[in-house]
Amino acid sequence: MLRKAEDVLTTTDVRRRQVDERIRRLESRLVREHDEVPPSLVHEWIERASARFGDARVRDFVPLLVERAVRASVLGFSSDQHEMSGTWLPDWARNTARRLLADELPRRWAHTAGVARRARQVARVLPVEERDLLVAAAWVHDIGYAAELADTGLHSLDGARYLLRAGLSRRVCGLVAHHSGASAVAELTGMAEGLAEFGDERGRLRDALWYADMTTSPDGHPTTVEERLAEIRRRRGPDDPVVRALAINGDERLAAVRRIHRLLRRTYKPARG
Template sequence: MTTTAEVASQADERIRRLESQLVREYDDVPPSLVHEWIERARARFGGARVQEYVPLFVAREVRASARAFPVTETTGSTLSSWARNTARRLLAAELPRRWAHTAGVARRAEHVARVLPEDERELLVAAAWVHDIGYAAELKDTGLHSLDGARYLRRAGVSDRICGLVAHHSGASAVAGLVGLADGLREFADQRGRLRDALWYCDMSTGPDGQPTTVQGRLAEIRQRRGPEDPVVRALAINGAERLAAVRRTHRLLRRT
């Protein structure tokens, strides 16, 4: 008679073989991400009554994720489409208000992108879609959403530039310093310039429900919603002026075009 331990061992072996097969099958997807998808699917189906079918269910779910995986940035709209779909999957059902804000930021980015060089426009829109995915429970690790989101994107093979934009968006470095995660955030380069300013502008001029707002209105809403002891609010005293400067620089560019 097969023991429970033997059944578990056999299941582990089948999953390991499946992972090797899927890594070969989808060689354009980072192996670490294939592993992450497998573990997520396995946890979902772990309680199935007939464990023999679990590898089949896992394979089906991982293949669906792999088919939706982005190709390189050179394909333009493919990147922003993947970013939009990823944000929708992670946020829409679990955090509908965060999803509404994200969609509003992306709409803003599509409008603002015209002030950027052509090769940066798609990067802005894609970064806008994924800037807050680190709030999703599935990605939460450190609790600093910008860092958790950037690390997920890095595992997914997204470019260092977008990862850096997400990691440092809207003054995240000050928050990281307050919560002891400055070293973690330094894994990603903070590339200052028009693209960074534009993402901060889009985020800081979009309300929590996706509606356009002024930066002053956005800051007031953050303070009211989070309270004075929240690190995000405390960080405003450290780099609030930097956020305002980024918004003003982008606003000046918009007025010229």
């Protein structure tokens, strides 16, 4: 009798793990299919739907029910458009990034375009007058990797100095200079004094840029911040200053992403099916 109970428990556990794995694959697929939605929201909708349908009598149906609920939320989010301020700045930034990156560094360009898409999605958490600043900073945040601009080797600093010479506001330059924890890398590489030329804006606008960067893969696809940090470690290796800096700024990156996620939750209520 005891043996039968153990067999039933094992079978139940195996079935639960199978369903959980299907839901993880479902999340990866939905995040990629719905590039217009911030990935942290897709993750939350899946978690919420999974909890809601977790007691379904036929667990094999749970992934299907979860998918239907998430797709309903996606439709609501996609139709909830927010206005931009409509200045020239994002167009200038996009054209500049394309000129500097598209041919020389196509993968970096793909990442940049993905970050800019993400920035447009999360711009709804900002005042209207700051939304173009966010999108513009997203387009140019990595231009310092271009050979034409490379000087110090710290791409955020090289990019910010170029933007300052081009006449952009110090606010945009500062966002680029300090994006995604660049100050920790500057400390490790002896460039903190140079980076200090630019103010580090601590607030919602900076958080939004960090969110956009940290939820976009090197190929421009949406990803979670945890996957992004793991990918950085794999790609760069333990001795790279960017990886070493994660011991200093990893928690700060996570905190910025979580703050923007909470704001996104407040600006949109998922549909209830």
